[in-house]
Amino acid sequence: VAGGYLRDPAAIYAESFRIIRDEADLSGIPDEAEPIAVRMIHACGMTDIVSSLTIFEGAVAAGRAALDAGAPILCDSEMVAHGIISANLKQQNKIVCRLTDPRTRRIAEREGTTRSAAQVDLWGDDLLEGAIVAIGNAPTALFRLLERLDDGAPRPALIIGLPVGFVGAAESKAALLADSRGVPFVTLSGRLGGSALAAAVVNALAIGTEER
Amino acid sequence: VAGGYLRDPAAIYAESFRIIRDEADLSGIPDEAEPIAVRMIHACGMTDIVSSLTIFEGAVAAGRAALDAGAPILCDSEMVAHGIISANLKQQNKIVCRLTDPRTRRIAEREGTTRSAAQVDLWGDDLLEGAIVAIGNAPTALFRLLERLDDGAPRPALIIGLPVGFVGAAESKAALLADSRGVPFVTLSGRLGGSALAAAVVNALAIGTEER
Numbered sequence: 001v002a003g004g005y006l007r008d009p010a011a012i013y014a015e016s017f018r019i020i021r022d023e024a025d026l027s028g029i030p031d032e033a034e035p036i037a038v039r040m041i042h043a044c045g046m047t048d049i050v051s052s053l054t055i056f057e058g059a060v061a062a063g064r065a066a067l068d069a070g071a072p073i074l075c076d077s078e079m080v081a082h083g084i085i086s087a088n089l090k091q092q093n094k095i096v097c098r099l100t101d102p103r104t105r106r107i108a109e110r111e112g113t114t115r116s117a118a119q120v121d122l123w124g125d126d127l128l129e130g131a132i133v134a135i136g137n138a139p140t141a142l143f144r145l146l147e148r149l150d151d152g153a154p155r156p157a158l159i160i161g162l163p164v165g166f167v168g169a170a171e172s173k174a175a176l177l178a179d180s181r182g183v184p185f186v187t188l189s190g191r192l193g194g195s196a197l198a199a200a201v202v203n204a205l206a207i208g209t210e211e212r
Numbered sequence: 213v214a215g216g217y218l219r220d221p222a223a224i225y226a227e228s229f230r231i232i233r234d235e236a237d238l239s240g241i242p243d244e245a246e247p248i249a250v251r252m253i254h255a256c257g258m259t260d261i262v263s264s265l266t267i268f269e270g271a272v273a274a275g276r277a278a279l280d281a282g283a284p285i286l287c288d289s290e291m292v293a294h295g296i297i298s299a300n301l302k303q304q305n306k307i308v309c310r311l312t313d314p315r316t317r318r319i320a321e322r323e324g325t326t327r328s329a330a331q332v333d334l335w336g337d338d339l340l341e342g343a344i345v346a347i348g349n350a351p352t353a354l355f356r357l358l359e360r361l362d363d364g365a366p367r368p369a370l371i372i373g374l375p376v377g378f379v380g381a382a383e384s385k386a387a388l389l390a391d392s393r394g395v396p397f398v399t400l401s402g403r404l405g406g407s408a409l410a411a412a413v414v415n416a417l418a419i420g421t422e423e424r
Contacts, residue, residue: 005352005380007324007352007355009320012326015379016379043376045381045404078294082290082293114221139217140217193257
């Protein structure tokens with residue numbers, strides 16, 4: 001490849017974050033939430049997601065405290081689970097995704113819903129209480145989580161609500177934004193979201209924008 | 213959640229694909245490549261990626277033939293590997309990601325490069341020949357692949373070149389677009405890309421836009 005290319009991982013991260021801070025309008029983002037915005041932009045290549053980003057007041061402190069307390073991270077997809085850099089989790093927090101659990105398919109068929117939503121029912125009360133929930137794929141998983149909270153399930157510490165797409169994504173995130181049932185959250189309004197963005201929020205909470 | 217929401221998976225897929233076909237300008241996409249464009253849009257929630265999408269002539273036929281022949285799918289990240297719906301792979305094609313292979317870290321340190329690029333060296337000639345390569349994260353992995361091809365490595369059947377971000381993503385994809393070393397490819401110009409998009413191309417080759 002003529003001319004070579006930047007290949008040192010630390011230098012690539014540093015240069016990426018420098019470009020993002022140079023180009024993105026982060027003026028509306030509180031200091032403590034800035035690493036989340038930067039890592040989300042880094043994950044998708046788009047500086048303009050900031051305009052539809054909401055980081056609820058207290059979300060960063062709640063997320064960090066949950067990680068420090070060893071809380072589990074409940075993910076709606078295998079992609080989210082595998083996007084989290086587990087080496088950065090100092091408490092070896094458990095990363096949970098039950099999409100391929102045999103019970104998930106049975107619940108999905110019985111309830112006439114997606115497996116993504118069905119597995120939310122396998123996040124038992126003990127697991128959900130104080131957890132970080134990271135939804136980066138399925139609107140139905142976010143809708144189902146809100147239903148469970150309405151039914152009195154224990155509160156997670158933080159909801160990362162970033163389902164993506166054309167059916168239910170905007171609506172489920174609007175429902176979270178309108179009433180998060182008392183739970184701090186991070187979300188992007190509209191259709192944009194995704195597993196890489198959801199994982200980026202967890203990685204930002206764990207490590208900020210150090211070069212990893 | 214007041215008013216309910218669509219939860220039947222087949223209905224969600226069908227409605228998503230209907231909205232995409234309604235809103236996106238797919239007039240420049242050949243018929244056989246349309247499912248790739250639709251699934252890529254579905255994965256990111258953005259209809260306007262079409263304007264920067266290139267699906268090389270013959271890429272669909274090459275990708276389908278490789279899948280039918282049982283070719284391995286070589287992925288640059290665990291997220292790509294876990295975004296591929298393996299149940300749709302009729303030949304149980306092997307999904308390979310060597311990012312966490314202990315040799316990868318040693319090569320990366322020795323070469324002063326990323327682990328993503330280092331693992332490309334662990335895609336042995338026998339593995340690479342006729343394979344589908346799916347790069348959804350690291351520009352350095354795509355650059356390294358092109359270097360290997362320049363060094364005479366066997367040709368894969370298809371390169372899905374979709375690294376994302378601010379350092380090297382646009383440049384590595386421009387290098388692929390300018391000279392794919394004789395290999396059919398799918399790419400998006402510029403900063404956009406990602407693991408979900410790379411996996412979506414594989415899923416489209418495997419299953420089209422049937423409702424899964």
